[in-house]
Amino acid sequence: MLAKVFPIQLKPGNQAFAEEIVRSFAPLGPGVEEGTLSFRVYRHPANPDYLLFVEHFANQAAYDAHTGSAAYKDLIAGRFADLIVEFVEHDHELLVSL
Structure with missing residues (x-):
């Protein structure tokens, strides 16, 4: 298995638009790809304009x-x-998965 982690700093004021794009992408890309095992995107509650892709x-x-x-x-x-x-x-x- 291959795991990719992407901490992403966004241009100021773009959090909502970036989240909208990611929500649109999930069912069209990762949601239908046979080899994509998981696609998770996190926001940081105290750090605006930042997303973490796992x-x-x-x-x-x-x-x-x-x-x-x-x-x-x-x-x-x-x-x-x-x-x-x-x-x-x-x-x-x-290394470990539960």
Whole structure:
């Protein structure tokens, strides 16, 4: 399994719009992708204009399919990307799961 974690700093004042885009994307992209095992996005209650994406994929091919989808290209690489100040991509390997 491949785990991806993305802390994302948004441009000031874009929290609501970013959340709207993510909510639109979830059922169109990750919700129908066979190799996407989980897709979770968190907001920080004390840190506005920030989102944390935590995603799990069956393997690298599943992640590549996810980022190659039409929904991803339109909503995430397109509209959402315009709202980002900075993000870092962290790959993780699962150690413990309950």
